Amino acid sequence: MYRIVITLILSLSTSVLFAQSYSVVENDSKVIINGTSNVHDWESEAEEFSGTASIEIAEDSLVDISSLEFNVVVDGIKSGKGGMDSKTYDALNEKKHPNITFTLSDITQISSNTLTATGQLTISGVTKDVEMEVEYELQPDGTILFNGIQPIKMTDYNVDPPKAMFGAIKAGEDVEVTFNAKFAQ
Template structure:
């Protein structure tokens, strides 16, 4: 009986659950905003962002829960490589009054072997909306977690007027896609 009890305890102890605090690894992460205009498609990169998460990993291969996650993008860290376009973007996002774009996780509703569904509050230009995201994830050999996904956003949902140039002759489309590849490590 004693041997059976020890064997049972040892076999259950191999299934390890542990919650750890993670922070984003900025130089190994990327956030890109893809958009359109009546003239050409455009792309901007978020060069200043931060994030933290509390993640529970099961058997070093599966996320069993995410109890907290917050991600912040600094508005004037969004760069297209074209100063005029960047300034129009900052004005449209009301950078002076709302210098950050923020996502705060509310809940994870589904987790499978390499994808999850997350609900959270996205705040852009002072307007907060609940969004749902489908996210791919991978637990890397060093224990870090890589999250990848594409999130469509309609600027007007956040009271953001799509940027215009040349006295309105060039107009950005209201819909953008945010493409993220975010690595979180302990």
């Protein structure tokens, strides 16, 4: 009897950690691309994306993210201007590479509301290692919000910045991707 009581006490007092599967909640998430040109700044929004993650939470704290994949559909990137959108799709070689992907490699640091993630970003068929600072917030309903801004130089991915009006309008090669992603079980 003594063994059973000790075993029961030990099993109840031990916190069991295990990763849970999460998916992005597309309707409550946003991915915005901001850029410049020689005429004006511009903004496009990714209207079609998906993501999955394996996240470990214990005692209302983020412990680890063992895997995370995020996918943006290139022809789902919209500026509200059809001509600009088609130039964007051409620049990103959408027919050959219809998706932009991020695959997590490692979480190198976690604090109470920020983390540092490293992973592989693939744009137009070119994959580069990236590091990003991400803010996160554990919600009372069990969802997790991830927010961050990632600078990207298009030419690093062999993407020629889009041009219009026979080259009179030229996009800058630097863009910032702002993401506000909500993940739920």
